Amino acid sequence: MRPLRTATLMALAAASLVVLLSCISQPTFESWYTHALGRLPLPDAARYYLINHYKLGHSLCYFLLTLTFGFTLRPRWPWLILAPFLLGVLLEIIQTTLPTRSGDWHDLLYNLAGIGVGVVVCLVAKAGRCMQPR
DSSP: OOOOOHHHHHHHHHHHHHHHHHHSOHHHHHHHHHHHHHHSOOOHHHHHHHHHTTTHHHHHHHHHHHHHHHHHHOOOHHHHHHHHHHHHHHHHHHHTTSTTOOOOHHHHHHHHHHHHHHHHHHHHHHTTTTSOOO
8 A cells, every 4th residue: 555645644634624624513613713813913803804704714714725735636627626616515415414513505605715716826826737737
């Protein structure tokens, strides 16, 4: 068996973090999110906006997941979009079965926005080299 490369482990860690954040209870997540933002040196208006618009966390998580996936694994371009999106769909379906979470199809739009920005940043930063040309 071939040992896992560091890049593969980084991509798995990023995906695992998204899965963990998607499956912890909603009150626990909101409490943690509010507490974490309270410790950041942000202007009060920015902190208020981020706390009351926590759905932006979806975009941020999937943006970071897409960057990690793109820069470490360098997949073919459709998989750079499809893999994170399919993970998001699966997690929303799973959330509908959890007693402390609820699946929301609007979250997929926020996920897709983060994925889109991640793909653009990946393309610009690496000039198309983050994805293997085939």
